[in-house]
Amino acid sequence: MQQLADGDFAAKIAAVEALAATGDPRSVPVLDAMIAGRLAVRSADRRVLITEPRGLVLLLIDPLTEVEIGEAEKAAVEPITVNNRLRGALRGALGGLTLLSPSADRRREAADAVFRTREMALLPLLEKAIARETDDSVRKRMQRAVAAVQAQSSADAGQRSTAIAVLADFADPDVRSLLAGIAAADADPAVRAAALEVQQRVEQRLAIWGVLGNVFQGISLGSVLLLAAVGLAITFGVMGVINMAHGEMVMLGAYTTFVVQDLFRTHAPAAFDVSVLVAIPAAFVVTALIGIAIERGIIRFLYGRPLETLLATWGLSLVLQQAVRTIFGPSNREVGNPSWMSGALDLGVLTLTYNRIWIIVFSAIVFAALMLLIRASAFGLEMRAVTQNRRMAAAMGIRTGRVDALTFGLGSGIAGIAGVALSQIDNVSPNLGQSYIIDSFMVVVFGGVGNLWGTLVGALSLGLANKFLEPYAGAVLAKIFILVAIILFIQKRPRGLFALKGRAVEN
Amino acid sequence: MKKTLAALGVAGILLSGGLSRAEAQETIKVGVLHSLSGTMAISETTLKDVMLMLVEDQNKKGGLLGKKLEPVVVDPASNWPLFAEKARELLQKDKVAAVFGCWTSVSRKSVLPVFEELNGLLFYPVQYEGEESSRNVFYTGAAPNQQAIPAVEYLMSAEGGGAQRWVLLGTDYVYPRTTNKILRAFLKSKGVAEADIMENYTPFGHSDWQTIVADVKKFASAGKKTAVVSTINGDANVPFYKELANQGIKADEIPVVAFSVGEEELAGIDTAPLVGHLAAWNYFMSVDTPANKDFIKNWHAFIKNPKRVTNDPMEAHFIGFNMWVQAVQQAGTTNVDAVRQAMYGQKVKNLTGGTAEMHVNHHLSKPVLIGEIQPNGQFQVVWQTKGEVVGDAWSNFIPESAKLTADWTYPWVCGNCEKPKFGAAVPAGL
Secondary structure, three states: OHHHOOOOHHHHHHHHHHHHHHOOOOHHHHHHHHHOOOEEEEOOOOOEEEEEEEOOEEEEEOOOOOOEEEEEOHHHEEEOOOOHHHHHHHHHHHHHHOOOOOOHHHHHHHHHHHHHHOOHHHHHHHHHHHHHOOOHHHHHHHHHHHHHHHHHHOOOHHHHHHHHHHHOOOOOHHHHHHHHHHHHHOOOHHHHHHHHHHHHHHHHHHHHHHHHHHHHHHHHHHHHHHHHHHHHHHHHHHOOOOOOOHHHHHHHHHHHHHHHHHHHHHHOHHHHHHHHHHHHHHHHHHHHHHHHHHHHHOHHHHOOOHHHHHHHHHHHHHHHHHHHHHHHOOOOEOOOOOHHHOOEEEEOOEEEEHHHHHHHHHHHHHHHHHHHHHHHOHHHHHHHHHHHOHHHHHHOOOOHHHHHHHHHHHHHHHHHHHHHHHOOOOOEOOOOOHHHHHHHHHHHHHHOOOOHHHHHHHHHHHHHHHHHHHHHHHHHHHHHHHHHHHHHHHHHOOOOOOOOOOHHHHO | OHHHHHHHHHHHHHHHHHHHHHHOOOEEEEEEEOOOOOOOHHHHHHHHHHHHHHHHHHHHOOOEOOEEEEEEEEOOOOOHHHHHHHHHHHHHHOOOOEEEEOOOHHHHHHHHHHHHHHOOOEEEOOOOOOOOOOOOEEEOOOOHHHOHHHHHHHHHOOOOOOOOEEEEEEEOOHHHHHHHHHHHHHHHHOOOOHHHEEEEEEOOOOOOOHHHHHHHHHHOOOOOOEEEEEEOOHHHHHHHHHHHHHOOOOOOOOOEEEOOOOHHHHOOOOOHHHOOOEEEEOOOOOOOOHHHHHHHHHHHHHHOOOOOOOOHHHHHHHHHHHHHHHHHHHHOOOOHHHHHHHHOOOEEEOOOOOEEEEOOOOEEEEOOEEEEEOOOOOEEEEEEOOOOEEOOOOOOOOHHHHOOEEEOOOOOOEEEEOOOOOHHHOOOOO
């Protein structure tokens, strides 16, 4: 135990291995604490202790009896340093020690740790664990670990081949890397051939998963683009206003999220997980009001003068950026992911991150709600009437000025909502909006001006095309290819994918 | 040749005339050329504040040569051509004695002709790709052999995990491209096969890292220990690390070593899932020395916020500014040519222990530290070089650069020469 504290990393690793070899369950909390950086030495008597932060001081726990023995200032203890190699050794050691742990998650982690270390000595324990295992998914992981250990280290060539055949059921990258190693290095040619054959089968399965992964990533990027562009589809597509400050509305939405989260952190830390949900309406209201103010204050004087609108809104975007920089400072603000949005869902070999999944769901909801608003509400009807024929609509008694302001507010509000979503995956900095404005215009122009369905299809197809090109061409070239493709496409179909037809378009 | 020398001499006399007029005033002006708006404001604003702090401290100590120092702050707004204009304004209109500034390599390249034309003095505080040595620039950040190469050597060693396969990720501009060119040559010299190196570039501010992180995972599953070397710059780091954490890449499986991620960049993210990923710098806030403690205390008092962090480029300004002050005191004037001569061999204590020395290639000797990210957003030093490493202006791993020497003293007087300029004039035996 004392060796854990003194000596260099090599000595610490030896100590960890010695501790693991005892098989003593009491060493689990010690190793857990060490991996988390909570194992420390008291400066006064060099005693190894587990520490736990309690406010400004540290709670000291005796590592053997797990009894609290007092408190200490942070300066009175020295944490035991850990590096990556030591961390790997710790995880391996914990793997052996926690195979029989009561928690299924720990057992699964333990099985994976054994898979990685491939420690022959753990085989009997692993087999015992499989016999007792009640959870199917954990048992599979354990079987995978057994097969891996045998395939690599068994003395019997027949057993190695059998184990390799078992591994064929587990098509994941770790298995592939193991098989590649065996196929290159095994002493027996028959085993090498078997490993190679199984490796190829695994490769094929992985290739299929790879395509599925690309589809998911493409849809995910598409949904982000959709969120950023759908507000623009209203202001630019429906109203015809080239709003260069659209990106800044997104940015303001993200900052609203930050402010809301900050309030939650100080006043109701327990309810932090719902802060993002509260931020959605807050961001909508804030940005919609700013949008209405912009429309009433600037844009309404510039209808029909696209160049002036472009310049005015561009200037406005710079003003907004610098204003945020002055108020919140130029550095990034930390917006936390609520617990239900962090981590990932393991689907086969794919890791689908929860924040991306939720953003796909969220953008679908926003899109549906917007469609409903435009198609089924009185305001939507007025909005469509004004955009199709302003003078006729005015003659029918619609207050076109009010509709304009509300429509612009709606577009800005949606941008604000997009900001809430983007704050979960991107930086919350004053430059947030800039990176999305070009993409948003691209989506709207490609999809067809004035048509929300076009925006949906445009966003998804750009997202998918980008993600399928990226592995071959790299992120920079993929973007260039797409830009060129869109330019060519616009030459062919100037009105985009879904062009509006009718007399209104001609004006 | 003689004519140009004569012209230089005339220019020197004219300039020193200009400067002596400036000296006749009450203060010595120090230019601060950092973006306070635009993309780079996130990193550069802090450096502006550090400069103001250093100048204030020096004034408390009685100023310089019996005069007060006066900072002249301009905002080049992350706009590269504007950097050149602002540099010209500082040198010609404000007649500053020295300029502390720039962050990105492209901004440095943009101001370089201005400083050379007007014979100004620039202190550049950021780690960069090397392959440059200008008579008018002192590079107080790390050259590749003071950051990138030691970091890769560490990851290769048993201690660092013995990596055999390498992913070089970078933002698409000059610093990552040149650094990766040097790293690639270095890795090959160590026997790493072409197939074991993956290079990937992304645009500035890239935010969708799903594919690339998935690719890295795939590349890492070839049966050899894989490490990622990241020269990703600025804002793009936050979504990159978020994606790493979400896809569950642990540092003991695939460690990521970054050259542009410091305490300031980590301030925007939850670092708990990133524990163990690495960064290579010449300074970490967590290093426990009395000098560093004083510096941090001073910084917190100046900025009036005890939560603000310190980082490597801040230390570089600290060293650069103090060296300049010493050189001016030694030269007894702020004349650029005199100060430049006095700079060589100038020594300042590092905040992390040891001594930084200015060499004749305008680079510093610095200690190299490798730190692991901790849950509290700080770094824990896990490895460091024994003693200081002298910065190389020209990399030994690129054949065409290996031949070049940067030495601004007689007989070389050159930043990129194969032979001394005044080689013939050196008497035998000297």
